[in-house]
Structure formats: C-alpha cells, structure tokens
Amino acid sequence: MTDVVSSSDAPARSGSGAAARLRKRYAKERRFKLYGQLAIGVAVAFLMLLVGRIVEQGHTAFYSHRATSEIFLDPGRVDRAYPGGANYLQLLAEQEAADLGVAGDPTAVREVRDLFSSELNFLAADAVEADPSRIGQTITLNAPLDDSADLYLKGEIKRDTPADQRVLSDRQLDWLDAWRAEGLIEARFNSALFTRSDSTQPEVAGVLGALVGSALMLLVTALLALPIGVGAAVYLEEFSPRNRLTDLIEVNINNLAAVPSIVYGLLGVALFINWMHLPRSSPLVGGLVLALMSLPTIIIATRSALKAVPPSIREAALALGASRTQAVFHHVLPLAAPGVMTGAIIALAHALGETAPLLLIGMVSFVPGVPDAVTDPSSALSVLVYIWENASERAFHERTAAAIMVLLTFMIAMNAVAIILRSRFERRW
Incomplete structure (x- = not known):
C-alpha cells in the first residue's frame, strides 16, 4: 500500500530544504572571505619579508x-x-x-x-x-x-x-x-652615499649621479609623454569618429601596454641611437624610450578618467551654447584631471623602476660623474642596482640594498602623491 504524503508535511520539508541551502550559501561566503583574508595575509607576509630583507642588508650602508x-x-x-x-x-x-x-x-x-x-x-x-x-x-x-x-x-x-x-x-x-x-x-x-657618484671603490661610491640621471630622464619622459598621451586620449574619447580605424588604434594601444619593456629598448637603439645619432647612455635617450613605454598607460588611464565623467556634464555645457571643444576642455577634462594625474604619476613611477630598456641604450656603462644636461652620459637608480649587485666586492652588496631603498622611497612617494591627489580632488557621481 502506498503512503500518501499529506499537504501539511510539504511546507515543513520545503522549509528545511531552504534552510539547508541557506546554510551552505553562508558557509561558502565564509570560506570565500577566509580565502580572501588568507590571500591578503600571504601577500603582506611576502612584502614584509622582501622589505625586511632589503632593510636588513642595506641599513649598514x-x-x-x-x-x-x-x-x-x-x-x-x-x-x-x-x-x-x-x-x-x-x-x-x-x-x-x-x-x-x-x-x-x-x-x-x-x-x-x-x-x-x-x-x-x-x-x-x-x-x-x-x-x-x-x-x-x-x-x-x-x-x-x-x-x-x-x-x-x-x-x-x-x-x-x-x-x-x-x-x-x-x-x-x-x-x-x-x-x-x-x-x-x-x-x-x-654622507658619501648621497653626495658622491659611482666609484670603483665601494666605500666612496654613492647614488648622486644615478639620482640626478633618473630625475632628468623622468623630466624628459613627463615633458613628452604627458601632453602626447593626454592629447591622444582626449581625441580618441571625445572627438574621433567611431569606425574601424579608431577601433584598430584602440586595440593596438591596449596591446602596446603589454609589450615587454626590453622591446622598447631595442626600438630606442634602432631609432634614437643608430638612426637619429643621439648621444648614447644619456637621459635624453632614456627619457625618449621611457616616454614611448609610458604612453599606452597614460592614454588608457586618461580615457578611463574621461569615461567616468557623467554624460550630463557634456550635455549641459552643449545645451548652454558651448562648443564641443569648450565642453571638453572647460568642463569634462578639469573634472577628469584627478584620474589623469593619478594615471600619469603611476606611469612615471613604473618608468622609474625600468632597467631592461636602459641597459640596451648603454646606461650600464660606468659613469663616475654627475650629468649637467640631458645629453651628458649618465646612469639611473635601477641600472645602478644592477651594476652594484654584479660587482665582485662584497661591500657593494649592502650598497645595492641601500640603492633599492632609495629607489623604493621615490616610487612610494610618487604613488603617495597619486593617492593624495585622487582622494583630494576626486568627485563622486
């Protein structure tokens, strides 16, 4: 004889099944939260290990x-x-x-x-x-x-x-x-670590020449990459027609952002040194190479900042009689400026730590002096780290860690400036 389930038992069974599914969902959420916390903990642990090892090795310098x-x-x-x-x-x-x-x-x-x-x-x-x-x-x-x-x-x-x-x-x-x-x-x-340049004697070797060389390179990079990158982004986002050509340009810009930096070094050797005959191992060539490398990042960041501005800003400016150019440069671009500056600073900070393209253009050469102009032979902080780490004298190893600490300080400072600018000027829509 078949048992017949009464209608009064159905809601109870349905309620117990929903409760079980709810418990499973909560358990999954707790596990996911635990996995996230574990991932952050592992990342922080590795970061502390890296920084601690650098400080331990370099503080004696x-x-x-x-x-x-x-x-x-x-x-x-x-x-x-x-x-x-x-x-x-x-x-x-x-x-x-x-x-x-x-x-x-x-x-x-x-x-x-x-x-x-x-x-x-x-x-x-x-x-x-x-x-x-x-x-x-x-x-x-x-x-x-x-x-x-x-x-x-x-x-x-x-x-x-x-x-x-x-x-x-x-x-x-x-x-x-x-x-x-x-x-x-x-x-x-x-004090010699900050007042002297590179030397064959580790006890008198310093980072001054490389520090000045890095500053001159970043100056050249900023003067070229910022106006070109921001201008290209504004045109592509606000003025260019939507057709296959612009789609192709956008795809190639995104692809260029993923090109290995050493490829830009090869391009710099072929274009700026072999063809244009610019001085080898100079901040000018280094800045040109880093500018090419930074352009895709600046363009992508600027376009993202422009997209974040609500369309109502453009429409309101146009409705009040402003031209398309006035609407973009008087209203949209100023509101996108925090995102633009943040992307530009992060791109420059990334360029500051590049080594491979600078090695190819000759900045690995021993330069004992401080450059007076962008055309003088120079080194860079990242290249100096590479040179000192490969030196035979043991004392250069502690100075390698000290140079890394100086380089990280500049990169952290630049990223901190980007965060401060974003938090101070960013607007919530």
Missing part, C-alpha cells in the same frame, strides 16, 4: 667607520709646490706600522695600508693645499677605512671565518680591535 689618525707631513716627501703628488696613504701606513711595533716589515706596512681607503690621499692633499704651512707638522685626520675593514667593524666579516676565506688577516683584525678599544674608530653617517 648608511653609516661607515673612520679612524682618527695622525700623519707627520715629512718635508722630504711632500712637495710644497705640488702637495697633491704625495702618497699620504703610504706615509700613514709607515707611521702606523711603527706605532704598532712592526716598522720595517714591508708586509705589515702593506697590511696597514690596506685597512685605509685611498680617499685619504685626497683628504690630506686638500688639507695641505688649504694651509701649506702644515708641511713639517703632524696633522690629525678622520681617515676613511677600506670597505673590508668597514665590513668587519659592522659584523659582516666574522673572525671565526677561516683565514683563507676572508680578505683580512688575523693581524689586521687585531689592529682594528685595538684601535676600536682605544676609541680611535667611530661610526658616522655615510
């Missing part, structure tokens, strides 16, 4: 050690007519070796000399040229130490490392410990 040393300016070895020709480093090494009780030992004198930077020759020469009467007297200098000695005092070189695996001998380590115990060695802020 912001200070350096110097030794208080006395040098007797022997009149027989320091020419009053040409003070810069004397070997003050050798004088100091011989006198320090005598104080350490190893005078007359050529190996000991060489080991003492290796503890000091050759920058001491320039410091002593400047002091003598400023006052030639010091010849024949003993002067006191804060002598910069060599990069290896500086790394030992920072704890980067360990005494328990086997002697054949470190550049400093046990005797040199003993001398450094003795000088530090006597208070002759002090740590100072490494």
Whole structure:
C-alpha cells in the first residue's frame, strides 16, 4: 500500500530544504572571505619579508667607520709646490706600522695600508693645499677605512671565518680591535652615499649621479609623454569618429601596454641611437624610450578618467551654447584631471623602476660623474642596482640594498602623491 504524503508535511520539508541551502550559501561566503583574508595575509607576509630583507642588508650602508689618525707631513716627501703628488696613504701606513711595533716589515706596512681607503690621499692633499704651512707638522685626520675593514667593524666579516676565506688577516683584525678599544674608530653617517657618484671603490661610491640621471630622464619622459598621451586620449574619447580605424588604434594601444619593456629598448637603439645619432647612455635617450613605454598607460588611464565623467556634464555645457571643444576642455577634462594625474604619476613611477630598456641604450656603462644636461652620459637608480649587485666586492652588496631603498622611497612617494591627489580632488557621481 502506498503512503500518501499529506499537504501539511510539504511546507515543513520545503522549509528545511531552504534552510539547508541557506546554510551552505553562508558557509561558502565564509570560506570565500577566509580565502580572501588568507590571500591578503600571504601577500603582506611576502612584502614584509622582501622589505625586511632589503632593510636588513642595506641599513649598514648608511653609516661607515673612520679612524682618527695622525700623519707627520715629512718635508722630504711632500712637495710644497705640488702637495697633491704625495702618497699620504703610504706615509700613514709607515707611521702606523711603527706605532704598532712592526716598522720595517714591508708586509705589515702593506697590511696597514690596506685597512685605509685611498680617499685619504685626497683628504690630506686638500688639507695641505688649504694651509701649506702644515708641511713639517703632524696633522690629525678622520681617515676613511677600506670597505673590508668597514665590513668587519659592522659584523659582516666574522673572525671565526677561516683565514683563507676572508680578505683580512688575523693581524689586521687585531689592529682594528685595538684601535676600536682605544676609541680611535667611530661610526658616522655615510654622507658619501648621497653626495658622491659611482666609484670603483665601494666605500666612496654613492647614488648622486644615478639620482640626478633618473630625475632628468623622468623630466624628459613627463615633458613628452604627458601632453602626447593626454592629447591622444582626449581625441580618441571625445572627438574621433567611431569606425574601424579608431577601433584598430584602440586595440593596438591596449596591446602596446603589454609589450615587454626590453622591446622598447631595442626600438630606442634602432631609432634614437643608430638612426637619429643621439648621444648614447644619456637621459635624453632614456627619457625618449621611457616616454614611448609610458604612453599606452597614460592614454588608457586618461580615457578611463574621461569615461567616468557623467554624460550630463557634456550635455549641459552643449545645451548652454558651448562648443564641443569648450565642453571638453572647460568642463569634462578639469573634472577628469584627478584620474589623469593619478594615471600619469603611476606611469612615471613604473618608468622609474625600468632597467631592461636602459641597459640596451648603454646606461650600464660606468659613469663616475654627475650629468649637467640631458645629453651628458649618465646612469639611473635601477641600472645602478644592477651594476652594484654584479660587482665582485662584497661591500657593494649592502650598497645595492641601500640603492633599492632609495629607489623604493621615490616610487612610494610618487604613488603617495597619486593617492593624495585622487582622494583630494576626486568627485563622486
């Protein structure tokens, strides 16, 4: 005999099924929320790991050690007519070796000399040229130490490392410990990192030349990419007819935004250097290449900002008698300006960190000076990071991390400006 389900049981079963489905939906929403929080947590963890590793490796580059040393300016070895020709480093090494009780030992004198930077020759020469009467007297200098000695005092070189695996001998380590115990060695802020350019000696190498080169490149990039990119976006969005040609242009602009940056470097070599014969390794060529690379991003961002302006703004301006040009440039574009500026700054910040196209146009060359114009040979911060990381001296590695910190500071500052401009001028429709 078949059981017949009464009509009174149907609503109960229907209600229990709906409750079960509701519980499943809520469970899915909770899992999705958990997955999102987990993804954010993983991303933040990796970011903190990256930044922490950079800071850990690079913070020691912001200070350096110097030794208080006395040098007797022997009149027989320091020419009053040409003070810069004397070997003050050798004088100091011989006198320090005598104080350490190893005078007359050529190996000991060489080991003492290796503890000091050759920058001491320039410091002593400047002091003598400023006052030639010091010849024949003993002067006191804060002598910069060599990069290896500086790394030992920072704890980067360990005494328990086997002697054949470190550049400093046990005797040199003993001398450094003795000088530090006597208070002759002090740590100072490494101003050379920001006041000097690249050098073959890591203890005197700085980021000034690369910093100025990056600034000049961004100036060229902004002067070219901003007016061209904004103008192209305004025309495509507000004035161009809707046909296959404009559709093709829009598709190609979107595709150009995804082209690898090294392709732009190849284009820069072929167009600006080989054909136009512009100076190689100059901020001018670098700015031109980065401008080409930034144009698609600026055009896309500007078009998005123009689309965000309500059509009623255009229609109201036209209804009051404004021309199409007046409606766009007097009403639409000013309202889209926050989005335009945000996109432009983000594009420039992205260009600041590019390395591959700059390597192809020759900015990987060693440039010890500071560029005075956009046509002078120069380097860039991103390229300097690449050069220093591939250097053989260990002290360049901490300076690599320091240069990354400087580069990240500029990029964060530029992105912060973009966020501030957007939050201050953006309008909600």
